[in-house]
Amino acid sequence: GENVEQHPSTLSVQEGDSAVIKCTYSDSASNYFPWYKQELGKRPQLIIDIRSNVGEKKDQRIAVTLNKTAKHFSLHITETQPEDSAVYFCASRAGSSNTGKLIFGQGTTLQVKP
């Protein structure tokens, strides 16, 4: 069935360092890959997304890369700041049917130490 694996489950970095979170997906027909940030007690918020016809997308300090052959995609945060501390979720959308359903990874708790 559809599955998204996310690693690591926790990540601690010093302020200013880079952080990388990786996800793998099982459905080779998946064609849309968003990343969500969830601060404690708040709703998940979309921070960046990528479609299967693009290999990389960047928005200021965050970027996402996609390797369709290996079925994995990664979130890169550069020059991390304490306000980047949150739980990050990756997700994938199946492309083989007309569905909007997203399958989420288990989440990565990022801690940025000042």
Add this chain to the structure above:
Amino acid sequence: DTGVSQDPRHKITKRGQNVTFRCDPISEHNRLYWYRQTLGQGPEFLTYFQNEAQLEKSRLLSDRFSAERPKGSFSTLEIQRTEQGDSAMYLCASSLGLGQGNYGYTFGSGTRLTVV
């Protein structure tokens, strides 16, 4: 219209009671989704609607769960005969349809259910 609204924010109920949650999506979004999230886990898909049609329902969803979107606007999620294992955050999200080129979800703040 400032986003996706969910009501109530918190619900404490006794085991065996029925509960109903409401979600009001962004008005121009024709797709509405229900997810469940437990501590330390990612959102787990429950069901989704396009307009008033329920297009998909998770196989993990027991018959005690039912959702409606009668006029293609707000939606309700009902859990009958609640069990302690139903305790979770229930998230609603909405999005434009696929033909409109934007797959991104906007989530509501969720309803936190505690079954005692």
